[in-house]
Amino acid sequence: MHPLLLTFLIIGVPAGIGLVYIFVRGTSSMRRYIVTRIALTLPMVLILATLVFFVLRILPGDPVTSALGPKGSPEVKEQLRENLGLSDPILIQYGRFLGNIVTFDFGESLVGAHRPVSDELGERLPATIELILPATVLALLIGILFGTWAAARRKRASDYGFRLYSVVIYAMPIFWLGLLLQLLFGKVLGWAPIAGRIDAIVGTTLDRTTNFIVIDSIISGNWTALGSALHHMILPTLTLGLVLSGVFVRLTRINVIETLQEDYVTAANARGIRKHAVTYRYALKNAMIPVITLIGLQVAILLAGAVLTETVFSWPGMGRYLVERISSRDFTAVQSTITMFAIFVAMISLAVDIIYSLLDPRVRY
């Protein structure tokens, strides 16, 4: 099976099952919301893809010249331009571009073995997902835990400490945090590997069916590979997760403080319910709604962060692929990778919106 399709199935099937469940059990207004929201995703993908296409075309640079360098002869240039379809009228190019997205056929890479770009992306996308999923979970855990903690101890030392943490971590360049972690845990303490997804020797023993190393090693029962993969995941996940967590700490704190001032919290306090229970059961639950929305808004930071984290840790994901292919001036690969990122953004915001609608039944179109 095509690796890219397989990746989409691995992510899509559980999501689809969840969706069907919501659809069967949910109210009719919820059903209507979900249908509308899914319908709205298509134009969003279309707009983002169009944006990518025109940004790459409008700018006064020439992919053919940059691919061949200044010494390329006019005939060779013309030939490449013909092959890339860049000499056609722009609308025909645009149509073909959209067609390629629908069929997941992005053409062939301009460098190396000239493999189809979609094959290469199929190997890279799982790596990126394996990085950002645990990082998001980590960021949420830290954010909710510390944010609530700070809110419950408002204006005390620990509150100021967590506020400082969220400001400082926001100001840190993510690649620098990665470098510091490499220095500390990789070099000084020697606890974790600082590059790659899996130990090179262990990696050769693993059958890559899905390209999700964790899934692959569980399927094949290769526990050494699983251990190595998890070990390699520690530092990149920590880097991305910590940087994201700053915003979550901050937002959770603000929202919990706000909900702690609500009447029902006062009522709960008046009834003598323990403070701990009030904070975590009453306030936190209601404060979570805006935090979930924030995940949607953080997608941009998440993916940009993933590009930098992948570069620092030599993580063979989409971000590193993009940077590599820019250096080797592979126009086809660059355009397709950015388009994939656009689809990714649309999908994540769709998922976040649906989760949000489950948590807050007031949201309806």
Next chain:
Amino acid sequence: MALDTKVPMGEPEAMRWASELEDVGFVRRILMARKWYHADWWFVTISAVMVVGFIVLALVPQVFASFSPQEQVGPRYLAPGESPDVEALIAPVDSGFSTVGDLAVGERISVAVVMGEPSSEAVRDESDRVNAAFKEQGIDAQVSLRIERYETLDAALTGILDGDVAVAISSSKAFEELAENYPTLNDVGPVAPGANTRSFPLGTNQLGQDVLSRLIWGTRIALIIGFSSSLVSLFIGVPLGLFAGFTGGKIDRALTVLMDSLYAFPGLILAIAITAVLGPSIFNVIVAIAVLYIPTYFRIVRGQTLSVKESLYVEAARSLGAKARVILSRYVYPNVIPSVAIIFSVNVADAILTGAGLSFLGLGLPPTTPDWGIDLARGQETIQTAWWLITFPGVAVMLVVLAFTMMGEGLMEIFNPKLRER
């Protein structure tokens, strides 16, 4: 980001803020912050001082940086605080010698050097220089040396103790290793007096450039990128937002859809694409980053324009026959300015971060530029041996970003007292 300036009614404190806020203008609001927010004024002050400091550094880096950022000025990979290896004068503690000039004692003096080291040339050059200076000043003195060559430094130092030679010239590092065995001998200073002024507080990098000087010059690049790209997005985003919010209709909807999708897209990735097509130059980096932040201004300004447009006082003005231009300049514009100032400050910080990210990836800036991102990328190659090369540029980025973000937050508190309740 909630930027409404609504004040909760019924609280006397808040009422007072509300009335005072209406009375004063933009600049006075900042100056009055201390009076209104007692404890938190230092927040703005500290960040403002930092921002001003960085701006000064960026304007006149040559005043603060001791060396050129692009030239080799010392040995490679010198750790912070470590002094560069110089040819030093080793003399007995009680001899009273501290420079080559002190060796002019009227008679020929014997000096020990180690074979194969540049020590003898260093001391000859220096004694020539000193003698020339004596002549010029009319002092009747002359340094006259007899160079004794020893196989090892140990032998040379023993020679001093035995009284065969008066002093020795050696690399200061080599002496440091042996110093314990010779308690009566001292490293009294470098042979060439100019050598000791070259100290590198933050060390040197893989090209022998001074890390501190590169950091200081890097401020200029960072602030140029931060300010110019933010200004470009401001001058495009704000008018577009005013226009879209004020006119409404189909143009508004089209612009909003465009801006929303631009906003949703990961900025760094778009910037990567743009700089990849445009090629490396600081101008192209500014263009790429400016494109990313147009939607930030657009969204806030459009939202505020919409809400101001619906307010009663604008309706009143319109019914009195005010033209669109007057409504925009008198009512909409003043309401929008404070939030634009806040976004601008935070935006500069974001732009600097994005710019550093771009140059870390090796895109955007020419590789010789003294830029923090480039320094960090190069430092990663030697992370195992040279910790200082990745530490200090990162601290610099963080401090600049922190200063601008904190200033934005401080401004936000000033213009939106309600937030302080949080």
